[in-house]
Amino acid sequence: MKTQFLTTSISVLALSVAFSAASAAQTLDYTAMSDLFGEPVTAGATGAPQRASDVPATMVIITQDDIERFPEYDIPGVLRHYAGVNFNRYAFGDGQVSIRGAATPYTPRLLVLVNGREVYLDSYGYTAWSSLPVEMADIQQIEVVKGPQSALYGFNAVAGVVNIITRNPAHGDYMTARADVGTDEYSNISLSGGRQFTENFSARFSYGTQEGNEFAPYAPNAQAVGIAAAGNQFSRENASVAATLRFSDKVSMNAEVTRSDVTVAETGSIYLAGGTEYDLNSYQAGLEADTDIGFLTFFASRNESEIVYNFGSMENSITVFRVQDLINLTPNDTIRFSVEYRDAEAGSFPDATDGDFGYTSSAFAAMWSHKFSNELGMTLALRYDSVEWSRDAAPNPAGYPFTQADYDRSIEELSYNAAMVWRPEAGGTVRFTAARGVQAPTMFDMGFTLFFGTASVSGDPSIEPSVVTNYEIAYDRNLTPDITLRAAVFHQETTDVKGGTSVIPTVFPPASPVPVYLFGNHGDTQISGAEFALAGDMGQGWNWDVNYTYQSVEDDLLTFGVFTPQDYEGATPTHLVNAHLGWTGGRFTLDGYVNYVSSVDMPMQPAFGLVTSEAIDSQVALSLRGQYDLTDWLSVALNAQNVNFGDGEVTNTNHLNESRVWASLTSNF
């Protein structure tokens, strides 16, 4: 299988290079554009380049300047400081993030991309953040788009999108080396660099290796305690190489290859502790051409994964081709058309003899952005997806109630995003948005097969997609030249929640050969809430920001602990507060952060089939960072994360969260 993957990958990459492909994200000269307009720029909201203040979505743009000031060792840690972001660290390397709603284990609702390539594992339906082939110092910016964005990004962009964009050497040479060493055997080595070799050719690379002792398990969780006793230290190694070739002012091509190798303690989607090994490779290539018929983008990517879960291993691949045309039709009208084709394959898993399976999908999307005046604009986006599933063979008839034909499944879904942006004379920007996003069935949902002899666990080929509908009003305003306000109120409804396996068997003989624990749809849920964020500069090198998020969830799910292990109402904190105070002066930079999360009732599955709920008290985390620049190109920093947590604070039902302290030596040359 591995040889076959490699051969296929090379041919796909070659095809891609010849055929062309690319993501608009890489072409934008973010630094030059941001310097020109005095604010971040993005292509992440509509596919068209825009100033942050113009985007028709509630969006946060986190720049490299922001990232380097956080005492955080991974991207989920950075994201936890922003309004609307729910975060939980289920283990040292298992930070989970969701937007507006609980950061459940293996959060399935957030789509994450790196340079336009999906890193969301649609085999199981989550993002393994520790496996992202990205070094923190190599990030140009992180774009967080809140709410469903399926009309632009496709399936699974339902809670929102996190778009990670790395630095582009075509817009400036750079080289960064960083070494971290800290408590609990934490170490991190990171190298990244890029260079424009000629006017038309540039390349970059990154490499990182990170290790650390795992947090202590949550004592009442027997499964987590057992896994910890077997010894589990977090380790991660990843690398990427990319190049950009410019044929003319109007045509350029890029390609990127990445690899990640990770061993990490995790919590699965049904709150069952586990340990996982990731072996991931990716290939992508793109071509962008500014033509008389618009700004054409061709993009191709292939993700290959070999993942060893503690219940079995799986091999999976997904290949994507996308063509997009962005047209500035008139000074007030921009339109975008795109076509996408996907081919996803998985070997039979965890039982290896039940027939390989997968899907092909085709999608057609269009976006129209119209400016009625400088004060009023509108954006409409539609996307139609058609998915065809199939399986090579019937699963073992002794263990499952499904025939091969049951897996011949078609799914058709329509997504939309609609937004009205209004700049009233009184000042500020008001956004009214409505959206419909779709969370597609995963490989696990459809085709998982695990036969114990007297019972089995199985995907359900008749499972329905979850549909998320979101309504929102947002308001941004500069209160003074130095103080900004961002606020939003939202209401979101999710129907046909995909809940992973049932807690007790849901199908019994004679309807099945043995009792079967089925994946399935477990009901509906809705969330309403509000966000407020203030940020400002006080002069003399001082800056500050504070944000508050209110969330109210109402579940209409199957009986908790009997038919579903999910409890969004209990697991979603009602109140989130984050605050930051920073100062720079001379060669010193100092930052302090406070994060408050209100109490929750969180599910726990200490053994398969036994689901309980644990009360988790509210927490306040205090983190500090100080940096001293030894020279213009060399700095040292001391990072203290969650300093008040000591040897362990209960934030979830898997692992305690511990305070960690590490020193950093960073060289930019």
Place this chain on the structure above:
Amino acid sequence: MRKFILPALAGLLISTPAMAETTQRDLEVIGRALGFVEGASGSDRTVAIVYDAGSEAEAQALASAMAGGLSAGRVTLNARLVPMADTGALSGADAAVLLGGAAGDAGVYGAASSAGVMTVSTDMGCVESARCVMGVQSAPSVRIVVNRGAADGSSVSFAAAFAMMIEEI
């Protein structure tokens, strides 16, 4: 709390000046925008400062700001003072910043467009009347307006991404 509220209220009451002299900040925005004009190579850009009698002091101040080269993003700006009556001196310039009565003058625009020189002004009336290719405002927030007809007439085009992020009329 008062410390935050009072400046906030003050900010709400501050109105934007309708028109102001071209500042160094405007020049920097113009320079950064020049980085997205297609066809130019290298990093040095010659900026003609076209002035009338009433704006000569402003022109001298801008030329001083660019003395020795003013770095603005990808490019370095070098000034060339051009009296409004001497439009022949526009030849070879990458852009012409029009001051005072030069902004909106048909003769100046005609000479510049014939020479393929991008005309720019902080007087938005100039770009609205198609006597400038670009209008620039740097405060309170950056605003860039391009007259598509004037740009075509001057054989000036911009990078696609830039064109999608500005106002076109």
